[in-house]
Amino acid sequence: MTELDRRIRETIRDIPDFPTEGVVFKDITTVLRDGELFSDIITHFADRYRDRDIDRIVGIESRGFIFGAAVAHELQIGLSLVRKPGKLPFDTVGVDYELEYGTDRVEIHTDAFDDSHRVVILDDLLATGGTCAATAELVNKLGAQVVEMGFLIELEFLSGRSVLDEDSVYSITCY
Secondary structure (H helix, E strand, O other): OOHHHHHHHHHOEEEEOOOOOOOEEEEOHHHHOOHHHHHHHHHHHHHHHOOOOOOEEEEEOOHHHHHHHHHHHHHOOEEEEEEOOOOOOOOEEEEEEEEOOEEEEEEEEOOOOOOOOEEEEEEEEEOOOHHHHHHHHHHHHOOOEEEEEEEEEEOHHHOHHHHOOHHHEEEEEEO
């Protein structure tokens, strides 16, 4: 366990039975309010991607926006947003994906990037992997290359990594 991992684990708050009974929610608001820890997390991600010829960060709604924006700022590169349907104001392309009970959809602007871009997808949490897999599909539809998918937290018992390109997944903290 790294020092950063230890600090994250000590700071994250578990909320039992949220949003439904039996779920233990990993509340990252405690991480965000700790300015030094939040800064160290952003620096950690930025250092990881600094020399990898990344052109764009893709943040997944909504907590991925927080980490994505800060890392993009640190690297002085652009940020593209992946959102639920109807939230983006310009022309979009979307992908439907399966949930345990039904389907969902994510969208991105059609001009978010092109086939010359190398991107990193960032989000706060990897659970079942469906949203990130759909996001990677969107990136590929626009011709860009996913270099890596980065997460603050990975819930290994949900096997989300197995629906992604496992070699392209990076998580700071795993439960």
